[in-house]
Amino acid sequence: xxxxxxxxxxxxxxxxxxxxxxxxxxxxxxxxxxxxxxxxxxxxxxxxxxxxxxxxxxxxxxxxxxxxxxxxxxxxxxxxxxxxxxxxxxxxxxxxxxxxxxxxxxxxxxxxxxxxxxxxxxxxxxxxxxxxxxxxxxxxxxxxxxxxxxxxxxxxxxxxxxxxxxxxxxxxxxxxxxxxxxxxxxxxxxxxxxxxxxxxxxxxxxxxxxxxxxxxxxxxxxxxxxxxxxxxxxxxxxxxxxxxxxxxxxxxxxxxxxxxxxxxxxxxxxxxx
Numbered sequence: 001x002x003x004x005x006x007x008x009x010x011x012x013x014x015x016x017x018x019x020x021x022x023x024x025x026x027x028x029x030x031x032x033x034x035x036x037x038x039x040x041x042x043x044x045x046x047x048x049x050x051x052x053x054x055x056x057x058x059x060x061x062x063x064x065x066x067x068x069x070x071x072x073x074x075x076x077x078x079x080x081x082x083x084x085x086x087x088x089x090x091x092x093x094x095x096x097x098x099x100x101x102x103x104x105x106x107x108x109x110x111x112x113x114x115x116x117x118x119x120x121x122x123x124x125x126x127x128x129x130x131x132x133x134x135x136x137x138x139x140x141x142x143x144x145x146x147x148x149x150x151x152x153x154x155x156x157x158x159x160x161x162x163x164x165x166x167x168x169x170x171x172x173x174x175x176x177x178x179x180x181x182x183x184x185x186x187x188x189x190x191x192x193x194x195x196x197x198x199x200x201x202x203x204x205x206x207x208x209x210x211x212x213x214x215x216x217x218x219x220x221x222x223x224x225x226x227x228x229x230x231x232x233x234x235x236x237x238x239x240x241x242x243x244x245x246x247x248x249x250x251x252x253x254x255x256x257x258x259x260x261x262x263x264x265x266x267x268x269x270x271x272x273x
Contacts, residue, residue, distance in 0.1 A: 003133055008051045011092045026084035031272055033086055035077040035097065037070045038267035042108045044141040045100030048134065049077070049093055056089045057081070066141045067104070076268065090270050098265040100138035106263035107142025109240060110256060114247040119254055122147040122233070126257035135260050147255055155179055156186040159209075169201040176202075186233070195219050199227045207255075210236035213245060220250035 037043075046066045053060035058081025064070055076097065079086060111121050123139040124147055125132070136146045148154050155175060157165070165171045172185060179185075186205035187198040192215065198206055199222075206223070208216050216234055223230055232251040239258060246254055 004048055004051050005055070007134060008048060008055055008092075011096070012052070012056065012089070015092050016088060020084065020088040022087060023084045026082070026087070029083070030080060031083045031086060033079045033270050033272045034075050035079065035094070036269050036271055037074040037076055038072055038269060039101075040071050041069075041101055041105035041266045042142050043068045043070045043076065043097070043101050044104035044138040045097040047137070048096045048100065052089060052093055052096065053079070056085050058085050058089065070101075070266075079270070086270075086272075094268050094270060096134075097268050100134065100141070101268075102263040102265040103135055103138035103260055104142035105266060107139045107144040107259045110243060110259055111143030113240065113244045114254065117247040119247040119251060120145055121259075122253050122255035123259045124235075124255055124257040125150070126261050139259055142259070144259055154184050154186055156188065156207075157203075158188045159190065162188070168197060172202045189219075192218055192222070195222065199223070199230055203230065205231045205233055207233045207235050208251065213249060216246070216249045216251060224250070 043064050044066050046062050046064070050060065050062070058079060060077055060079050062077045064074065064076050070076065107121070107123070114121060121144045123136060123144045127135045132149065136149065140146060148156065157168075162168070168187075175185060184204040185202070186207055187194075187201075187203040188207045188209045189195045189198055190209050190211070195206055195208070206219070208219055211219070211234070216232075220232060223232055231253065233253045233255055234246050234249065234251045235255040238246055238254055238256050243254060243256070
C-alpha cells in the first residue's frame with residue numbers, strides 16, 4: 001500500500017504541476033459525477049483509484065470490482081466532491097483505470113485460452129519504466145501470475161549471461177552458496193543440448209526459449225524421465241493464436257510479454273450529473 005500511495009501522489013503532482021488553474025475560479029459546493037465504461041473488457045485499477053480518492057478527499061463508490069467483466073455503458077463508479085477536486089483528479093483517475101484495465105483485459109484473453117490445462121500463465125519484466133508494480137498488478141487482476149518482479153527474486157541465466165560462463169555446473173554450485181536457500185535458479189535454453197546441460201548442472205526451472213512445439217515435447221519427455229522435479233517454462237513469440245497448442249505440450253508455465261506491452265487501453269469517461 002505504501003508503493004500505491006507514493007505512485008498516486010506522484011501521478012497527481014505530474015498532472016497538477018504548480019497547481020490546477022481552475023482551482024481558484026471553480027464553482028463552490030459539491031457535485032456528483034459518474035465514471036462510465038466505453039469499452040468491453042476486464043476492470044482493473046480500482047485499488048489505485050480508491051487510494052486517489054482518499055488522497056484527494058472526494059467520495060468514490062465503485063459499482064464494479066477489480067476483475068469484473070465490464071461492458072460499454074456500464075457505470076463503474078459514482079463520485080462526489082468539490083468541483084475543483086473532482087476535475088483536477090479526473091484525468092489521473094481515468095488514466096489509472098484505462099491503463100490497468102487494458103492490461104487486465106489482455107491477460108484475461110490469454111488466461112481463458114489455457115483454462116483447465118493446469119498450465120500457469122506468466123507475465124514478464126517487459127514493463128514501462130517506473131510502472132512495473134502497477135502493470136504487474138493489472139496483469140494479476142486479469143488472471144496471470146507474476147514472473148520475476150525484478151532481478152532480486154530469482155537468478156535467471158539468459159543467453160547473454162551464459163556467454164559469460166565457462167562451466168555452468170561449477171557456476172551454479174558457487175551461486176547456491178551465495179544466494180538465498182529458497183531462491184530458484186532458472187536457465188534459458190534454445191536447444192535440446194542446452195536443456196540437458198542445464199538440467200544436469202542443477203537448474204530449478206528451464207525456460208524453453210523460442211522452441212517449436214515438437215522441440216518442447218522432446219524436452220518434456222526428457223524432463224519427465226530424468227529430472228521430474230524441474231519446472232519447464234515455454235516462452236518466446238507465444239501469442240493468442242499459438243498459446244493453446246503450447247499449453248498441451250506438458251510444460252508447467254507459459255510466459256508472454258504481450259500481456260503487458262501489447263495491451264490496448266480501455267476507454268472510460270467521467271460525466272458530471
